[in-house]
Amino acid sequence: GAVVSQHPSWVICKSGTSVKIECRSLDFQATTMFWYRQFPKQSLMLMATSNEGSKATYEQGVEKDKFLINHASLTLSTLTVTSAHPEDSSFYICSAGTGFGYTFGSGTRLTVV
Amino acid sequence: GESVGLHLPTLSVQEGDNSIINCAYSNSASDYFIWYKQESGKGPQFIIDIRSNMDKRQGQRVTVLLNKTVKHLSLQIAATQPGDSAVYFCAENGIDMRFGAGTRLTVKP
Numbered sequence: 001g002a003v004v005s006q007h008p009s010w011v012i013c014k015s016g017t018s019v020k021i022e023c024r025s026l027d028f029q030a031t032t033m034f035w036y037r038q039f040p041k042q043s044l045m046l047m048a049t050s051n052e053g054s055k056a057t058y059e060q061g062v063e064k065d066k067f068l069i070n071h072a073s074l075t076l077s078t079l080t081v082t083s084a085h086p087e088d089s090s091f092y093i094c095s096a097g098t099g100f101g102y103t104f105g106s107g108t109r110l111t112v113v
Numbered sequence: 114g115e116s117v118g119l120h121l122p123t124l125s126v127q128e129g130d131n132s133i134i135n136c137a138y139s140n141s142a143s144d145y146f147i148w149y150k151q152e153s154g155k156g157p158q159f160i161i162d163i164r165s166n167m168d169k170r171q172g173q174r175v176t177v178l179l180n181k182t183v184k185h186l187s188l189q190i191a192a193t194q195p196g197d198s199a200v201y202f203c204a205e206n207g208i209d210m211r212f213g214a215g216t217r218l219t220v221k222p
Contacts (some may be wrong), residue, residue, distance in 0.1 A: 043202065043214045044157070052165055065169045095210065102210060104156035
């Protein structure tokens, strides 16, 4: 079955630094990837949709300059949290698909101290 | 915008009982729906899907029912086990993937 690998699974960083999270489709090509964030006991909130070779589409209220998304190939999308602050601490999850059927990564727990 | 939502935030059942988790959707044009299970600290996992040309689909211990008239989905879990304890989400698989609040299922031994 389709496998999505997300790394790192957890990261602790200092306030003001940047963190990159990778999402890879291991055995299929993903034309579309989605990035979500999830706070404790809450649902997944869609942050942005990235399409290979084009700019990501961000949801209302999500700062595109803070959450940089790059989908340079059909198997890799990256989310970079720039100048991270404690309020950016959250669980970030990616999903990848080809239009029908989506698979999720295992998530990245980001803690900003 | 249109959204997918869930009726109940929590559900507690006795081990061995059947569970029913409900979901309301608002986009009448949606033609594909998925149920996901998310365990604590993990990403959502696919459970079962259904297309709008079907009313019912069965998997192993799970059944999804679709009522297009009232735009309602349900997930039925037979003989619920402790390992079924998780948050369950329904999602519309259209242009994007949006989730409702989720229902936390707790199975009591």
